[in-house]
Amino acid sequence: MIDQQLVQEHNERLVTGVEDDFAALSVKLARVGVDADAMVARAKGFAVALPSWGLGTGGTRFARFPGPGEPRNIFEKVSDCAVVHQLGAATPTISLHIPWDTPSDPSELLGFATERDMAFDAMNSNTFQDQLDQPHSYKYGSLSSADKGAREQAIAHNIEVIELGQKLGSSALTVWVGDGSNFPGQQDFTRTFERYLESTKSVYQALPDDWKMLLEHKIFEPAFYSTVIQDWGSSYLAATEIGQRCACLVDLGHHAPNVNIEMIVARLAQFGKLGGFHFNDSKYGDDDLDSGSINPYQLFLVFNELVNLEMSGRPFSPFYMLDQSHNVTDPIESLIYSAAEVQRAFVKASLIDREALAAFQDDNDPMMAQATLKAAYNLDVEPILQMARYQSGGAIDPVIAYRASGYRAQCGIDRPAAKTLSSGIV
Ligand code: AFD
Ligand code: MN
Ligand code: MN
Numbered sequence: 001m002i003d004q005q006l007v008q009e010h011n012e013r014l015v016t017g018v019e020d021d022f023a024a025l026s027v028k029l030a031r032v033g034v035d036a037d038a039m040v041a042r043a044k045g046f047a048v049a050l051p052s053w054g055l056g057t058g059g060t061r062f063a064r065f066p067g068p069g070e071p072r073n074i075f076e077k078v079s080d081c082a083v084v085h086q087l088g089a090a091t092p093t094i095s096l097h098i099p100w101d102t103p104s105d106p107s108e109l110l111g112f113a114t115e116r117d118m119a120f121d122a123m124n125s126n127t128f129q130d131q132l133d134q135p136h137s138y139k140y141g142s143l144s145s146a147d148k149g150a151r152e153q154a155i156a157h158n159i160e161v162i163e164l165g166q167k168l169g170s171s172a173l174t175v176w177v178g179d180g181s182n183f184p185g186q187q188d189f190t191r192t193f194e195r196y197l198e199s200t201k202s203v204y205q206a207l208p209d210d211w212k213m214l215l216e217h218k219i220f221e222p223a224f225y226s227t228v229i230q231d232w233g234s235s236y237l238a239a240t241e242i243g244q245r246c247a248c249l250v251d252l253g254h255h256a257p258n259v260n261i262e263m264i265v266a267r268l269a270q271f272g273k274l275g276g277f278h279f280n281d282s283k284y285g286d287d288d289l290d291s292g293s294i295n296p297y298q299l300f301l302v303f304n305e306l307v308n309l310e311m312s313g314r315p316f317s318p319f320y321m322l323d324q325s326h327n328v329t330d331p332i333e334s335l336i337y338s339a340a341e342v343q344r345a346f347v348k349a350s351l352i353d354r355e356a357l358a359a360f361q362d363d364n365d366p367m368m369a370q371a372t373l374k375a376a377y378n379l380d381v382e383p384i385l386q387m388a389r390y391q392s393g394g395a396i397d398p399v400i401a402y403r404a405s406g407y408r409a410q411c412g413i414d415r416p417a418a419k420t421l422s423s424g425i426v
Contacts, residue, residue, distance in 0.1 A: 001082055001116065002405040004393075010401040011390055018396055021383040034351060036384065042350055043388035046343045048279065049093040049121035049321040050335055052101050055080045058288065058325030067330060069411025074101040075112055076415060080332055082116035087401055088336040089394030090343050093121035095321045096168070098161045099131060106167040113168075121172070122214060122276065122319050123165035127154040128178035128222065141179035143203075144196035144228045146187075151199050158203040166208060172276070172319055173207065174249055175200065176216035180223025180230070189226065196228050197241050204242050213246040214275040214319065215239050218254040221286055231255075232264045239273050247275025251323055252291075252302070253282040262301040269309040276319030277302075279342050288325035290334050292341030299342065300377050303349035311354065330408060336398045340385055347384055351376040 026036035055077045056070045071077040078094060085091045094113070103109035113119065127142030136147060142154035154177075162173050179196065181187040200215070207213050217235040220227055229235050235248040248268050255261055268274035281287070281294040292299050310316050320342070326334040353372055360369035386396045395401035402408075 001079075001086055002402070002407055004086075006405055007087065007393075007395050007401055010404065011396050014386075014396040015390060018383060018386045018390060022387050025380075025383045029351075032353065039347055039350060039381070039384045040387045040391065043343055043347050043384055044089075044392055046090060046346050047092050047320065048090060048339050048342050049095045049319070050081045050084060050091045050339075051095050051097070051278075051321060051323050052077045052081070053097050054322060054324050054326060054335060055331050057331060058327050060327065065327070066417065067408075068417075069408050069413075069415045070331075070417070071411075072415055074103055074109060076411075077101070078109070078113050078116065078118060080411075081335075082113075082118050083402070083407060084332055084335045084339070085118065086393075087389075087395040087398035088339050089389045089392035090339040091322075091335070092117065093119045095121045095124060095174070096165075096170075097124045097126060098157075098164060099126060102164070106164060110168050120165070120168040120170045121321060122174045122212075123161050123168075123170050123172065124174045124176070125158045125161040127157055128176070138178075141187075141192070141228075142177050143175075143199035144177065144179040144192045146192075146195070151195060155199050155202045159206040162203075162206055162208070162211070165211075171208075171210060172212040172214055173203070174214040174216055174276070174319075174321075175203070176218065177228065178222045180220070180227035181225050182223055183225055187226065192228055193234070193238075197238060200238065200242050200246075204246060207245060209245075211245065212275055212319070213242065214249040215242075215246065216249040216251055216254070216278065218251065218286065219256055232268065236268065236271070236273055239275070247273045249276045249278065249319070250274070251278035251280070251286075252298075253278075253280050253286040253288060253323075257284070261298060262305050265302055265305040266308075269305060269314075272315070274309070274318055276321065278321050278323030279338070280322065280324045288323065290324055290326075290329070290341070291322060291338040292345065293338075296341065296345065297377060299345040300348050301373075303345040304352060304373065307346070307349045307352070308354070332402060332408070333399050336402065340398070343388075344381060344385060347381045348376050348379060351379060351381070 029036045057066050071080050081094050127138055130137050136150040136153045145151050215235045215238055217229045219230050239246045239248050279291045281289040281291055283294050322338055357372045390396050
């Protein structure tokens with residue numbers, strides 16, 4: 001962790017400016033009947049989970065350029081996550097990837113995290129790569145494989161992930177499989193999907209009553225012709241077949257280009273099958289770029305749907321996670337900044353005048369309807385985010401505070417690079 005004294009000094013230098021900006025924004029918002037303090041409270045209540053696999057430098061299929069002081073094991077990843085949360089105050093939980101993060105002693109890991117005020121969010125299973133000692137290969141698929149042994153092995157792995165998650169206080173299993181085909185004719189679409197359903201139903205039977213199972217779809221990659229859960233339609237069908245506590249997870253980078261993601265969100269929400277998100281941004285495919293770095297308006301429109309859902313009074317508790325690969329930035333900086341971008345979209349979406357919007361929609365007034373959304377989107381809510389961080393004990397400008405702390409340089413000394421880093425990204 002970073003010395004809290006440094007954070008305090010950082011805040012003392014900036015707080016007067018923040019108070020002035022916040023006062024000005026409060027006056028502006030009061031004119032349209034919005035209480036700025038209530039928005040600060042909302043921002044403080046917002047949380048998004050950190051991906052354990054996002055703490056090391058990612059890479060492409062061409063190369064990986066590691067940075068200094070990268071975490072070499074799950075404990076060092078948790079330490080880095082704690083720093084992200086200490087400064088950004090929006091990321092109190094960690095989403096683990098198994099077996100990359102498998103602890104030898106789960107209670108030791110839980111204790112280590114708890115001491116740092118961190119908890120564990122959804123667990124991710126991994127049946128898209130072979131482990132050294134496993135008897136059956138996933139080369140031709142896992143939960144949907146034609147090989148019964150591979151399917152059984154994948155089912156058993158998912159159940160082990162649930163059992164580990166129970167020991168760590170998690171309450172969800174996220175299942176993403178790379179299963180698919182590279183050639184027309186390679187697989188029978190129907191039989192493959194049937195096998196997937198049969199396997200996931202077996203996993204679901206082991207799901208504790210208070211757990212959720214989240215299905216993550218992805219249009220392509222690693223399979224380049226067909227993918228068993230390639231779109232939200234397949235995901236919805238599977239989640240519906242599997243059971244009530246199974247729902248769809250939307251990764252923002254897993255869609256065909258130009259797909260209207262916010263409408264997918266609305267559809268899944270309407271039918272009670274919106275389970276969670278992997279936030280990131282993309283320009284071309286599953287780019288895993290930092291949230292809000294390419295298309296912040298899309299992120300805002302997604303949150304417009306989420307706030308709508310929240311206001312509707314229907315049951316609402318999607319899992320929010322970041323899922324990014326940091327290739328050219330310090331992962332800690334990217335995660336701090338990205339979490340704040342997601343939080344910003346949430347706050348802006350909370351400022352939409354929904355009554356006016358509904359009236360413009362019913363009057364068929366597209367100009368004023370879209371202007372109502374833009375009015376909220378164009379507001380600078382930075383003082384609200386800064387105030388939320390300040391009141392939560394975080395840093396007003398967390399990336400600046402992080403750089404000033406020298407944390408990365410210290411990690412560079414404390415963590416001499418290992419030959420292989422355990423983190424990975426697809
Ligand atoms: C995949 C998915 C999924 C998975 C991850 C593995 O986004 O969330 O866990 O990459 O690195 O593309
Ligand atoms: Mn994902
Ligand atoms: Mn992905």
